Amino acid sequence: MKFSISPAPLAEQKKEALVVFCQGGEILLPSGSAGLRKQLAALLKNSAFKGEPGQVAQLPLNGKQVLLTGIGAAKYFHNGLLEQAAAAAIKAGRAAGLKTFAMASTLTLEGVSETDYQLLAGRGAAWGTYEYATFKTSAKKSAAATLTFAGPVEDRGVIKDAEAQGAALVGTADLANMPGNKATPTAIADWAKTMAKENGLTCKVMGETELAKKGCGGILSVASGGAEEARMIILKHKGTDPKAKPIVLVGKTLTFDSGGISLKPGKGMEWMRYDKSGGMAVLTAMQMIARMNVEVPVVGILCAAENMPGSKATRPGDIVTAYKGKTVEVCNTDAEGRLALMDALGLAVDMKPRAIVDIATLTGAVIMALGGSAAAVLGNQPQIVNELIDAGLTAGERLWQLPIFKDYSDNMKSDFADLSNISKTPGAGTATAAAFLQEFVPEDIPWAHIDIAGTAWLESPKPHQAPGATLFGARTLAQWVASQD
Structure with a gap:
């Protein structure tokens, strides 16, 4: 999975899918995302999605797909749930035929620094592309996927590390x-x-x-x-x-x-x-x-x-x-x-x-x-x-x-x-x-x-x-x- 960085906010990304993390019922987006948060909250009103670990909801929005992915309640959170949520979102998106993804470059999550978030989320996204089909004679090779971190990134080296670790x-x-x-x-x-x-x-x-x-x-x-x-x-x-x-x-x-x-x-x-x-x-x-x-x-x-x-x-x-x-x-x-x-x-x-x-x-x-x-x-x-x-x-x-x-x-x-x-x-x-x-x-x-x-x-x-x-x-x-x- 190839990674890139774009200064434009998540809502403006021209990708097939936007990945958005949810901690229980709270939509985790960086400051300046009020419009996107409001749209997603409206879509979730009649949804069974509760932001639980492993839960992914695919919602259409403005010609794109939004992949809401849960990390569970704050009191039970550990970093592994963030990586797993990223993997679950990409895995679901790939199953739906999506190839280009974007997620916010930052988010506010207690106890998780910006660099830790980028490493966990990026590495998880790469892991979500993996499928073991070596001995499946009917398997077709999946198209390559890309991930864009949308918004400012202080340390671009972390994005490179995430890509390298995911590839490993x-x-x-x-x-x-x-x-x-x-x-x-x-x-x-x-x-x-x-x-x-x-x-x-x-x-x-x-x-x-x-x-x-x-x-x-x-x-x-x-x-x-x-x-x-x-x-x-x-x-x-x-x-x-x-x-x-x-x-x-x-x-x-x-x-x-x-x-x-x-x-x-x-x-x-x-x-x-x-x-x-x-x-x-x-x-x-x-x-x-x-x-x-x-x-x-x-x-x-x-x-x-x-x-x-x-x-x-x-x-x-x-x-x-x-x-x-x-x-x-x-x-x-x-x-x-x-x-x-x-x-x-x-x-x-x-x-x-x-x-x-x-x-x-x-x-x-x-x-x-x-x-x-x-x-x-x-x-x-x-x-x-x-x-x-x-x-x-x-x-x-x-x-x-x-x-x-x-x-x-x-x-x-x-x-x-x-x-x-x-x-x-x-x-x-x-x-x-x-x-x-x-x-x-x-x-x-x-x-x-x-x-x-x-x-x-x-x-x-x-x-x-x-x-x-x-x-x-x-x-x-x-x-x-x-x-x-």
């Missing part, structure tokens, strides 16, 4: 939605190489031979039951201060998770293509970071493998050795993500980073705790956790902190190895998984873990997107990294 989301979404037979570890590595070249990043891919030489026994054990070889994909953004310590982002990239020998139930297993969502968030964030050309160096690591129950698969009770030498008893092969992540975290530590954040669809327990409304964040230092929560609130992705008590770490000890990959006692699955990962990061390196198992995927359609990958976490990571400059 849309550009990665097909890969994120692809099934395991198409988005293999090798295919993802090839995609990452091409993306890196296009965005000024460097890309190194470690195959099984190099991983074995390094002693990365965790990811190799995960991949041992399948025909697909594991890949460790390392992307680097040099930054404008190459002497600075890098931030490292690590993403779990399980291209398909059958559970291995500890086989998952068959019902719903087709959705396990989503287990690569952490890596997809990192891929997307790295594109955003590169296009914004942030000052700090950033490294993105994707630990890519598939977990299958083949004749060479890791068995429950097997002991594997992680990079750096710690031993792990694999008590359940369906707790495989942490085995791949422990090697990636070890490689991240070697880079002497200023901070490490890993992101993963790691536990079903987080869905029980938080559902699909928020991701869990846990870490070894309060500052990095608080920074990520704040970045998420600004970026429209809600994070909720869970603790890592010493009890949880104690429960990950094994009678036969240094660690077990599951807890000795039931409960607190998200926290015990994080406690396991914490064992691979020195205390003096700020580290946080984000569990997106409940937020990374939609199984049923929403007004702002069809079923599939949400790329949750990419927006937060890009926001947080940019704040570190």
Whole structure:
């Protein structure tokens, strides 16, 4: 989606559709829009539209279409609703055959700055153009869409950032939605190489031979039951201060998770293509970071493998050795993500980073705790956790902190190895998984873990997107990294 800026007010824009946000019954327009507000209020008198989240009303006005889109009541508002409302409006407009859109460049919304509004609304509009039709043989390519921000814009760079971030989301979404037979570890590595070249990043891919030489026994054990070889994909953004310590982002990239020998139930297993969502968030964030050309160096690591129950698969009770030498008893092969992540975290530590954040669809327990409304964040230092929560609130992705008590770490000890990959006692699955990962990061390196198992995927359609990958976490990571400059 191409963005532009026009100094003319929204009512004067000669576009097919005007996008107008509503907070409940309040029409959100900038000052100087009294005439347009009055016309819309008259149209709404006999309408069922109440400005609720996800609600879109298409109304004819002066030869154009107005797309009223709701963000809900003020007391329940969070930034994610604004981005979703923009996406829902564009999605509805596209379904009606509209191609050219305009929205106000500013609006008054408590707690949302002008630049935050432009980034959220623009990024959401771009996301609203996305549709996954790769394997639909009858699908026709949709015409390109445009969005004009109508009115004064103080910082035009924000509009460019919104366009770039929207393009990164849309550009990665097909890969994120692809099934395991198409988005293999090798295919993802090839995609990452091409993306890196296009965005000024460097890309190194470690195959099984190099991983074995390094002693990365965790990811190799995960991949041992399948025909697909594991890949460790390392992307680097040099930054404008190459002497600075890098931030490292690590993403779990399980291209398909059958559970291995500890086989998952068959019902719903087709959705396990989503287990690569952490890596997809990192891929997307790295594109955003590169296009914004942030000052700090950033490294993105994707630990890519598939977990299958083949004749060479890791068995429950097997002991594997992680990079750096710690031993792990694999008590359940369906707790495989942490085995791949422990090697990636070890490689991240070697880079002497200023901070490490890993992101993963790691536990079903987080869905029980938080559902699909928020991701869990846990870490070894309060500052990095608080920074990520704040970045998420600004970026429209809600994070909720869970603790890592010493009890949880104690429960990950094994009678036969240094660690077990599951807890000795039931409960607190998200926290015990994080406690396991914490064992691979020195205390003096700020580290946080984000569990997106409940937020990374939609199984049923929403007004702002069809079923599939949400790329949750990419927006937060890009926001947080940019704040570190």
